[in-house]
Amino acid sequence: TQLLEQSPQFLSIQEGENLTVYCNSSSVFSSLQWYRQEPGEGPVLLVTVVTGGEVKKLKRLTFQFGDARKDSSLHITAAQPGDTGLYLCADGTGGGADGLTFGKGTHLIIQP
């Protein structure tokens, strides 16, 4: 089973600051998904990246997939309190057997 390491585990910053969180693996991802989970809710898909070196933007969120497809980052510009949540990365490489493998997530708090 592929292990996903997410860092940092916790991050608390002020509104308006920029931040980056990371997702790393010792193995190659076939594809990588990023989810956000708000308190008291289930995770919701933000984006899927497939191609090495791929960059996707979702408003103030920028997702990068490493060239070797073993790492990914999520950068948030001018963070807002609504960005608060648990950010999870998930890998579908082993999906033939058991679906997605999730990282433990980054808990992000944006303070007004």
Next chain:
Amino acid sequence: DVKVTQSSRYLVKRTGEKVFLECVQDMDHENMFWYRQDPGLGLRLIYFSYDVKMKEKGDIPEGYSVSREKKERFSLILESASTNQTSMYLCASSFGLGGTQYFGPGTRLLVL
């Protein structure tokens, strides 16, 4: 939009009780999943199902069973609830095993 619903948002049960958690999805997905989510441990897969009446054990199946009699419904059963089963339970569905998972809002179960 895909909708995944779970029968209860909050549930309080006593040790030894039989507990049923139900999940319904409306997008005709073949695959359905049950996870539990605990602080510091992330999302852990309990069971999944890739077709009606088919089920596969995930990473932590002990103490749980599942039922999938209809495509849209996947039930998680705690035969004899124990305090260490206090957790947040999340149901998800997907079209492909490595594809996007759509989550329900979760059931927060407290076993006293």
